Amino acid sequence: MKVTTLEDFYKEASLVVPEGINKELGHFNVFKLHELVAAGNKRTTMPYSRRDYYKISLISGRNRAEYADKVIDIEKNALLFATPKIPYHWLPQDDKQHGHFCIFTAEFLTQSKSGVVLDDLPIFRPGGYPIFQLSDKVAEDILHVFNKMFDEIASDYIYKYDLLRNYVLELIHYGQKLQPLTALHPTHNASARVSSLFIELLERQFPIESPHQKLSLRSAKDYADRLSVHVNHLNKVLKQNTGKTTTDIISSRVVQEAKILLKQTDWNISEIAYSLGFDEIAHFSNFFRKHTSFSPLGFRA
Structure with a gap:
């Protein structure tokens, strides 16, 4: 079974594989979709496959998402949470695609003081709600978080990865607030x-x-x-x-x-x-x- 690894992702995106990518402290990075396309990575379709990393994407444009047993048509803005456990397929429906995404490993977030376990969170549970259509206002709020990520990862602040973990958690909690109440409390009876x-x-x-x-x-x-x-x-x-x-x-x-x-x-x-x-x-x-x-x-x- 072909599983897309972090190394595969960087190579397919025509990027240099970072040193120590599998180190115990975990891995994090953030990208702008249009910059990858401009750099020569012409593929905007996300293939139907599994990945060994987590991914949070803010994408604008008309798209179709196939995620587990769900097929969702996106008209404008979408927020997508991808987990290594469930494969997905992202199909652009027009040529006006742009957006931002971050990738990270479970080890990256275990370094946070909250001791979060990703697979225990409703947003990453099997059978959950991982894709959300967004209003322009909500998309603007989420874009602001991504912009803070870009600023921080480029800084020389010694504790910048602690801040980046907080920004990832902010996106996760934003997504969980968008979920139906029953998804957040699956064991209420x-x-x-x-x-x-x-x-x-x-x-x-x-x-x-x-x-x-x-x-x-x-x-x-x-x-x-x-x-x-x-x-x-x-x-x-x-x-x-x-x-x-x-x-x-x-x-x-x-x-x-x-x-x-x-x-x-x-x-x-x-x-x-x-x-x-x-x-x-x-x-x-x-x-x-x-x-x-x-x-x-x-x-x-």
Whole structure:
């Protein structure tokens, strides 16, 4: 499985890879999209892939975002939070693209006095709300934070990275304030707690990184047994909280992973089918065609 590393990012952007990029203190940097394009990095599309770093982007222009099982059309301004756990695809819909983004590792923020754990934050949880359409006023407020980042990273202030951590946290909290209240309090009752635990259990099985790796939980009953609830109860609470059945959610996530494996690996169809829990290629092919209208080979081509 191809995972975009920090080194890959710098090379694809035609930038010099910083020394000590993987040092224990973590890594941070901030960029202007139009400057990268002007420097020769012509690709504005963000490929459907995983990254081993976190990314916060403020982008203006018409775009389409594909993030996990969500497809969102952006008309003007957007704020995007990307986590290494969930792949995404960003497709510009016009040639008027500009914006700013910062990249950082989990280690970078663990140096802060708050001791923040990124994956515990609602903005980075599986099943959360990572993309927001913004008014001009909100976009201007967020741009101000990015401008402070640019000023600080260029300074010779000895504690500048402490300030930069605060600016990253400011963006994270800004995003969390934009989320629906239910996303910030996913365990406010027993029903929502079961739903939250199910999503977490589902996402723990991914990514599939080897053809010898096989999903251990495949059916609604598998998840219900692991959560110690009746399968009918699990189905009921998921329907209440997501509008989808247990099987629908599992199938959607398996299809998402199947697309990634078909496009980003050279594994044969039998290996992909096995890793996703199908004992027969025909069963996998029928499942994939049902949910995408393509055969696995047709989608790969």
